[in-house]
Amino acid sequence: MIKIKENVNDVQEFNHLYKEVGWRVFPDEISRKALANTFYSVSVYNGDEIIGYGRIIGDSICFLYIHSVMVAPLYQNKKVGTLIMKKLLKKVAEVKKENPNLKVYLGSLKGKEDFYKKFGFVARSETDLGEAMVLKDRV
Template sequence: MEKVNYTISERMPTVLEHKQLWESVGWGSLNTEMSERSLATSLYGVTVTIDGAPIGMGRIVGDGVMYFYIQDVAVLPSFQGQGVGKAIMRHLLTYIEKRRHDDGIAFIGLFAAEGKTEFYEKFGFKNGFPQMTGMLTVLD
């Protein structure tokens, strides 16, 4: 497999990049007004490009001290399996490690798309804990 020659930038994706990558991985249609506000309040983001065109992204939301939530890790399907997602995760986890409180733990959460749990397990994520139940509701 040929190595992908990409650039990873410590910046939030633009609203249009976010929409393009979101929709390319099958997460449905994205409201750009909502996306713009959500991106603006994120803690940190990375955008991966080739010749200026976006091929991947990831961001972190949370309180920046104790709770961090990895969000929107997406790589264009044609570039998946080539190390782009791993590079995104390394950047996100490094950010958390540097910014979490020195004397406390950091809770890091994420939701994995169907079929992607094995990818996140390589970074130490587990599907729940015996003493905790992950729960979710969506208001639409």
Template sequence: MDQKINIVSKAPGPEEYLALRAAAGLSPRQLAGAKTAMGNSIFAVTLRDTTDRLIGMGRIIGDGGCFYQIVDIAVHPDYQGLGYGKVIMSELMGYLDTHGQKGALVSLLADVPADGLYKKFGFEYSAPASLGMYKRI
């Protein structure tokens, strides 16, 4: 991590959010949904380079009491492999350690091989006791 980055505790704009998701190979989202989502984050962190370009991000969503979900962990391909995913997770976990309710469940859906990163932060596989499920609308 030899490049200078700025860590900002703020969700990105919806357009740059969608652009980062696309660049990082994450599934596409609609602009209307992105506009709503960015405003409804419990906490968000963005990484920006010296030109203020969005190079990484992560968010926490949920009810703020019993359930939290970590979503949108993304790092631009130009910056992958430099430890920025760990920086993002450290910021998110720092927020939860300080503001999260004791006993709350924090969940995430892990793409392989990112599951290795999440394990370093204490996340465990839910199977076989439970299985993650989803449905797109």
């Protein structure tokens, strides 16, 4: 049975999913520190097995950033990512009630843009904003 839990931020589960989706896993201490500064997160389980995760980081009221959205390969294309995004956007809607000028960002990996477009995100080039930038030695 699929279960959703909020704000679990378990380091082992987080690093497990990072590995599953093929990302470079942070040492536990780094992940622990990162997760401790998460504003809101969603963990998805099949029974007791972690199968998906997504989180919001940011200043909690003006600028939010959706990050670490990941679904274990075996469970991809079964709407688990949709479940995660809907839950994250529900939290966004709550914050927006408090601050209608809230800005919500994310940095899509190449090839994942169409997934995020389904939830209302657009490329910055389609807006009057400048290009997103990233510090070169961290790419």
